[in-house]
Amino acid sequence: MTGRSRSTKPEPRWLTPDEMETWRTLHLALATLPAAMASQLQCDSGLSFIEYYVLASLSDQPEHSMRLSDLAVLANSELSRLSHMVARLERRGLVRRQTDRTDGRFTCAILTVKGYRELVRAAPGHVEYVRRLIFDPLSKTEQRALRNALRKIQSHNGGQGPASRTRARSDTQAGAASSR
Amino acid sequence: MTGRSRSTKPEPRWLTPDEMETWRTLHLALATLPAAMASQLQCDSGLSFIEYYVLASLSDQPEHSMRLSDLAVLANSELSRLSHMVARLERRGLVRRQTDRTDGRFTCAILTVKGYRELVRAAPGHVEYVRRLIFDPLSKTEQRALRNALRKIQSHNGGQGPASRTRARSDTQAGAASSR
DNA sequence: TAAGATTGATCGATCAATCTTG
């Protein structure tokens, strides 16, 4: 049922063997790379993948401060998830929250001194790891090819973040199948 | 701290602007693609990404049966996670468990008739979605380039599944930083 | 009221025991 099986089933358009190979490779990478980076960060700094990028994003901002809604976009995260996450980071003293002075509807997350210190401690190791993991194995040409392919996939699918596809799809013969 | 900031910090070797771009693209894809596929499967069949591949893997086996430990390798999953997952699938009647007759140490997961039916119902839509998401935007050349790049990354890093990097790394200046 | 944010409930993933079989 993964595509390489015999053809006695109600197949629509299966993947070609070649596509199948590409698919397996991509599938593996999708599982493996985030896990590797998460593991590195967790071991070396006690931060999760996303927590790191939240702190990093804040550190790139003028006052080390950003509205949660903007942060959510940057982190490809939902607001709810971010709110929970920032609450945890706040409990750990890495970030504090403050209502936006110019518009009370917004909440800003602000990097604390401690949070900045932890980030500075974590960053070199992480960058080094990413370099070894992703860039060292590839030539410049291969890097460009990788980026190009991923970009095309993204833009062909509307360059969406999360919260797309939220209740869509009626074009496949799936209809009655939500057993949950 | 993501690489494009001013250079007044204790940097090791930052990424070049070009690498930075590749990195952002990859980062986005790593977050976006699994989410999109998970969402499609969830909506159309009530199965998670991994559940689907577990069922699909079973359906490719002789007796629609596989040892959990083998399944774990195939699914890039840990045994513990798989055990919980199979327990849930069993409760839903999609799979049943049976001690391996030839060696009582193993447990086999076996696709039920109902499980097979659900898989057959889910497969066409999923394959179609993957095709549109991944393959339609790319030429054959670009597909090969993508696969090539990801393969190089994988093999350069030892072609590992999960459960690598479990307590390693002492080469970065991270030492005292596990706040958990 | 609508957008931003928070909260509580639920579910799955992870980790560290523990159990079982050869």
Add this chain to the structure above:
DNA sequence: CAAGATTGATCGATCAATCTTA
């Protein structure tokens, strides 16, 4: 004992309300 598997506890992600401010 070692490998395979299970279990319970904990933590994070997700979803559906709910609250707040302009």
